[in-house]
Amino acid sequence: MWDWEFTISILPLLLEGLKITLIATFLAFGFAVVVGLLLAIASRSSVKILSLPVKAFIEFVRSTPLLAQLFFIFYVFPKFGLVLTPLVAGVLGLGLHYSTYLSEVYRSGIDSIPRGQWEAAKALNFSKARTWISIIIPQAVPPIIPVMGNYLIGMFKDTPLLSAITLVEVLQTAKIIGAQSFRYLEPITMVGVIFLILSYVSSLGVRWLELRLNQR
Amino acid sequence: MSEIVTETSNNGIQNFEPIVRYQKVSKSFGDTEVIKELDLDVAPAEKIGIIGPSGSGKTTLIRMLMTLEKPTSGTIEVDGELLWHKRVNGNLVPADEKHLRKVRSKVGMIFQQFNLFPHMTMLRNVTEAPIHVLGLSREEAEERAITMLEKVGLKDKLDQYPRQLSGGQQQRVAIARALVMNPKIMLFDEVTSALDPELVEEVLAVIKEIALEGNMTMLLVTHEMQFAREIADRIVFINGGTIIEQGPPEEIFENPKHERTQNFLRRFNKKN
Numbered sequence: 001m002w003d004w005e006f007t008i009s010i011l012p013l014l015l016e017g018l019k020i021t022l023i024a025t026f027l028a029f030g031f032a033v034v035v036g037l038l039l040a041i042a043s044r045s046s047v048k049i050l051s052l053p054v055k056a057f058i059e060f061v062r063s064t065p066l067l068a069q070l071f072f073i074f075y076v077f078p079k080f081g082l083v084l085t086p087l088v089a090g091v092l093g094l095g096l097h098y099s100t101y102l103s104e105v106y107r108s109g110i111d112s113i114p115r116g117q118w119e120a121a122k123a124l125n126f127s128k129a130r131t132w133i134s135i136i137i138p139q140a141v142p143p144i145i146p147v148m149g150n151y152l153i154g155m156f157k158d159t160p161l162l163s164a165i166t167l168v169e170v171l172q173t174a175k176i177i178g179a180q181s182f183r184y185l186e187p188i189t190m191v192g193v194i195f196l197i198l199s200y201v202s203s204l205g206v207r208w209l210e211l212r213l214n215q216r
Numbered sequence: 217m218s219e220i221v222t223e224t225s226n227n228g229i230q231n232f233e234p235i236v237r238y239q240k241v242s243k244s245f246g247d248t249e250v251i252k253e254l255d256l257d258v259a260p261a262e263k264i265g266i267i268g269p270s271g272s273g274k275t276t277l278i279r280m281l282m283t284l285e286k287p288t289s290g291t292i293e294v295d296g297e298l299l300w301h302k303r304v305n306g307n308l309v310p311a312d313e314k315h316l317r318k319v320r321s322k323v324g325m326i327f328q329q330f331n332l333f334p335h336m337t338m339l340r341n342v343t344e345a346p347i348h349v350l351g352l353s354r355e356e357a358e359e360r361a362i363t364m365l366e367k368v369g370l371k372d373k374l375d376q377y378p379r380q381l382s383g384g385q386q387q388r389v390a391i392a393r394a395l396v397m398n399p400k401i402m403l404f405d406e407v408t409s410a411l412d413p414e415l416v417e418e419v420l421a422v423i424k425e426i427a428l429e430g431n432m433t434m435l436l437v438t439h440e441m442q443f444a445r446e447i448a449d450r451i452v453f454i455n456g457g458t459i460i461e462q463g464p465p466e467e468i469f470e471n472p473k474h475e476r477t478q479n480f481l482r483r484f485n486k487k488n
Contacts, residue, residue, distance in 0.1 A: 119284050120331035124345035124397060125320050128313070134344055138335050 007186045010177050014190055017173030024090050024169060025156045031095030032155070033148070036102030040110060041132065043103065061100040067161055069093050074165040086167035094162070098155050105147050109140035142213055149206035153199050170194060234293070235260040235433050236281065236401060241290035243276055243457075250276050252457040253290065260400075263427055263434045265444030265465070268454035269480060274437045277454065278403040281435070282325045283316055294319050295400060321349075324399035328406045330386045332378040332393070338365065339374040342393045350397070357396075364392035368422050384415030388422055395426070402426070404436040416440070423447070441484065445469055453477045 042054040061069070070093040077084060084092065113136060121131040163172035174187035236258035243251040250273040258264060266274045279285045280292060283299065291308070292299040299319050301308040311319075332341050342361035346352045352360070365371050368388035378386050387407060394402060404423065408416045420443050427434060427447040438444050444451060444465065451468040453461045453476075461474040472478045 114329075114331075116327060116329050116331035117333065119282075119325075120327065120333070122284060122320070123282055123323075123325040123327075124393070125317055125349050126345065127317070127349075130348045134348065135333055139333075 017170035021169040027091045028094035032098035035099035039103035040106035058100045066097045090162035109144040146210040232259045237293040244288045265448035265451045266437045272454045273457040274454045322400045324394035325403040326407045330390045364396045368392045383411045384418045401433040
């Protein structure tokens with residue numbers, strides 16, 4: 001039933017699709033890491049006209065499905081004159097969605113910093129920006145790196161959703177192969193195997209990182 | 217220094233231009249009023265020991281001066297400028313961040329828990345603010361920092377992290393870190409309370425040395441009565457958010473007039 005020759009012949013195509021998957025994952029994650037931090041900082045601001053809308057935005061994005069958000073960005077934005085390629089729309093949607101999760105992760109890291117650190121920064125007359133850059137972020141981020149790693153893996157596994165906005169990533173590639181060859185078993189199974197291997201290896205990496213950080 | 221002190225303490229006539237002036241300052245946390253319409257003038261270079269039972273408001277008093285707590289009412293002046301307010305067309309309006317930073321630059325503080333930055337070496341703990349707040353070059357900041365760390369006796373610990381040092385050493389670095397900013401007024405918030413008894417002396421010695429240099433105004437909230445007596449020009453006894461009694465150390469410690477001061481000191485002596 002399983003055809004090894006066919007499996008090997010479709011591998012290069014699948015790896016081509018995997019490349020898109022990885023590009024989308026890392027771009028979206030980079031976006032989420034930066035925007036998540038900005039959201040976390042803004043939601044803590046004492047300026048209510050900044051913090052309240054940000055909090056509402058985080059709540060809204062977290063409470064609606066990623067797929068609906070992707071459709072909105074890809075199919076509705078053009079109605080307002082913003083036409084995005086599938087990759088850009090996917091990175092934006094995925095990145096924005098995960099930035100709200102990461103903002104919560106940052107928040108937990110920031111909350112764990114003793115009040116005395118903020119007070120010392122104030123007593124030394126650091127500006128607000130400098131307090132974040134020199135004092136808060138360098139202490140808040142290392143403990144949350146493992147959690148962020150898990151979100152990276154989660155995001156990687158969410159990328160097949162981007163096939164719904166016509167991005168030809170690894171799963172979409174497998175589907176196309178299946179449609180052309182009338183063989184779905186090998187391509188879809190191989191996609192599962194690829195995800196399994198990469199996710200498993202990454203989770204080992206995250207665990208290693210966690211151990212190392214705990215040793216410090 | 218000593219002339220000013222005699223004047224302030226003996227008769228309360230304050231014919232100096234105060235560097236710090238609390239006027240009718242009150243502070244509440246929720247329903248609890250911890251400072252009640254307190255007035256206090258501090259002369260330039262004066263050393264004030266603030267004593268009183270825990271919960272009396274003495275820490276809150278200096279935390280307001282460091283802008284860590286905002287007074288509920290009243291005004292605080294620092295070096296002739298209002299701290300929490302700005303005067304706009306003759307009216308008092310709440311100060312903005314820019315104004316707060318300007319006035320705050322005249323004040324430094326040492327904390328009970330040291331509050332060193334754990335992710336930075338000792339040297340960087342001391343250079344970070346001079347570089348990013350005062351705008352010094354790295355070389356200049358390091359030079360100044362090393363001079364200060366030398367002063368507190370820790371020149372050989374430059375590359376170590378706070379967790380590698382004893383509490384006494386950490387507190388001395390915290391002192392160097394505050395000194396390097398060259399504030400006119402230095403606040404000490406029970407700086408030896410978190411230390412093991414055998415480490416208290418080395419920290420007090422450093423503070424004493426700074427006090428003897430003379431030109432820095434110092435407000436020390438402390439439970440070290442002997443130490444307060446040695447270095448303070450004036451002792452302020454606070455209870456229930458108001459100043460009950462103040463005067464030169466000999467007077468307060470040997471001849472307290474107010475009953476509450478007497479009780480406090482009696483209880484305190486019994487405990488120790």
